[in-house]
Amino acid sequence: MSNSMDDVAANAQALFIIGSNTSEQHPVFGTMLRRAIRKRGVKLIVADPRRIDMTDFAMMHIRQKPGTDIALLNGLMYIILEKGWEDKAFIEERCENFDEFKATVMQYPPEKASEITGVPVEQLYAAAEIMGTTKPMAVMWAMGITQHIVGVRNVMTLANLQMLLGNMGKPGGGVNPLRGQNNVQGACDMGGLPNVYSAYQPVINEEVRAKFAKAWGVNSDQSSVNSGLSPKVGLTVTEMIPGILENKIRALYIMGEDPATSDPDSAHIRHCLESIDFLVLQDIFPTETAAFADVLLPGTSFAEKTGTFSNTERRVQLVRQAIAPLGESKPDWQITAEIAKRVIGDQSSVTRKIDLDAPWAKWEYKSPTDIMAEINALTPSYAGVTHARLEKGERLQWPVLNAEHPGTPILHTKAFARGKGKFMPIDHVPAPELPDDDYPMILSTGRVLYHWHGGEMTRRAKGLMEVYSEALVEINPMDAEKLGVNGHKTLRVTSRRGSIEAEAWVTDRVPPGMVYANFHFPEASANELTIAALDPVSKIPSFKVCAVKVELVK
């Protein structure tokens, strides 16, 4: 998020939620927004094919066809430009490439945008008027925007919108992606990505590699495949697992992830995992992925360890150990360190040489506080984030540049990271798989309030299972009537990749022609159906649109 949650709730005059089921996926932020709407009369526009709960609080619900966000946003920006509602001073002072961008937007007159998106022209005008005349407006999104083959383009288009309206770098404005997992922000910040070290220092940058080579005691050049730091961008999860079949990947070390459940096209994922030479899985439960593992190492839950999580607004917060690790399980940082020490091995006999006298080469950590000290030294945006400061109650949002720096609640206040904000001309691209005669409906996937991701935790929480005990497929009453669904009925949903059976939830939350399923229950996981078509840049799968057929089972 460029802004903080409390800032958005306190200062935004308008809210635009697109592709985020905020009150179910970020429930407490959802209530903060509801409060802002009820107490301050903030205007909410929701753009979502589904009638999610937030629409109860919205002054307008735009129900675009799945996968048509760029056409929708370009259409809105056309109207904003037509009416002169753009922030000319902001565009002039803070941005560049406006003319090229404008030329593309001009290809999306409201009539054309309406034709692509299915949103009435009058509604486009009404929405553009709210956006153009109510400032500041904060934009919130989540996986509904990013899980498309045009995910990156969708995000850029939202950035275009906020720059056009001059809502960047201001309280109550900004571009605010809501990060899903408790520490997905931190996992990215810490270099858990194939292209960057911690704090997004690129692996292809020679100076960056030299810095880490020196710190970690490794050769800075890669003279052979087994020496130095690799200058080559690595594989993403969506490339690694299919890479097993191509013999690119022979061994996997997985900590606290369940690709057999969470990745698209589960049947294919299972086939890949079956073929791997060696899979070590470190987790708290024997997940679906455990069936393919060769070694299973018991990690611990958040209640049994110390450390930090970084939330969606870049706020770093302490996780405190409440109980001893259960059984013989160990905190995950200890396990990783033990493996590392053994792989490094006896330096006289191994092929990969590491100079253990280098300042941060060793793996002798007494506690996570020691690890944080290493992070501070090598990660500019976390340089001043120490356990001691957090323990004192300091509230830190990165970048925290040194031990005295107070942190940065709002990004881009004076300038963007690259200097000027660059408008990107972006065109609509249709989804990779659209309904046809054989598979006439659109499937979109996601989560529900009472469960979490692959469901490994929430399916083991008794009360949550009482409220939501099995997979439900949302289907519109009109489609349900056509199929003859009446009362409790089981549906079979089939795509080109697989088939699931689950109970129908007949509801106008989904529009006609669309079904919505979740992946919390392995026996009827939506990922049996989803398509592994990826965004070319982010490699994010197109979870939000694929074609299915729906039949009545009983």
Next chain:
Amino acid sequence: MQFWMIWLCKNNFLTPCPSPQGRGGKDENMPVNITINGTKIEAEAGQTILDVAHKHGFDIPTLCYHKDLSPTGNCRMCVVEVKGGRFLQAACVTPIWEGMDIQTHSPKAIKSRKTSLELMLANHPQDCITCDVSGECELQDLAYEYQASAPEWGSKGTRYPVNADPNPFIRVDMNRCILCRRCVLACAEIQVRDVWGVAKRGFEEQIVAGAGMTMLEARCESCGQCVAYCPTGALSNKMNYGQARAHQVTKVTTTCSYCGVGCQFDLLVKKGKVIGVSSNPNAPVNGMALCVKGRYGYDYIHHPDRLLKPRVRRYLLEGKAKGDIRKSNIESSSGDWDWVETDWETALSITADKLRATRDSSGADSIGVLTSAKCTNEENYLMNKLARQVIGTNNIDHCARL
């Protein structure tokens, strides 16, 4: 002023209405001079007596009032004596005015509070000895402070069903309700869901979900905000009911393991076991608010499925090759693919040897590392270091894309 109004005022039947200037209305920035228990205070205009008293360290007891919620003046515990006024004033809803002279603990105020408490207790079960919230019950604390007990003539039976709602998380016992309306306001103002309301009037007055339906039917999201704000045992947590009282648990403040909002709360620990979650009002992001998963989705921690010992496939212990056992059907009865529980040293050595051998034979880029968005920053940093420093590959990723 009419002579009869002067007479009423003189005889203390009417409080003379202060002029708008006196209320600080002329200039909002003008300080208002008031006196509390003889201490002169220059206060900001527009505040209530309770605001000023709390700010300056004067204790005024409250029960229905909560700083996060709109004041309602329901319970009459915060009544104070204002010089010149015939009636006691509820401090939580009475704005200050110029020259106000307040006694927070005058005999009249103390007597009134004690009577209010007795009236509440007259209609409240005398079952503190088995009540779950005993020890953190605000009614109990005040009854103790004012030495108020249930009057002889009080109600003897239970009026409502105990544990009356099927909600799996929230235990409803309206016999213990004192009609303070904090639950109504917590649902309306914090969660913005409006599940709770007030039905009927007079002695029959009661708190109901929706139009007298179950909580879930009334669109309850089971966030438990109403429980967190309830001052008594009327609303309590079902999952750990009867497991521990306040003084028997240790509270450990930590950060939630579910979504990216980053709510903080206290884990309640008894004898090495997490038995519950409670709101921590100092939580930076969420304050007292939590969602159903954060507040009630904790029992996975002690689920019997937890992995408690390292496991390896039998073929690894017998020195067989995976390729060979795969040929003979991986799930075959020979048991090569069975899990064997082992010690850490065995499991770690096998893992390290396999990773090193794969790197040496097929190159560092033939190994992939998946780190975790559920684990800590420190753990993710180590996975990044392991992939890059120890193995020598950039094949590291996690579920950010999924």
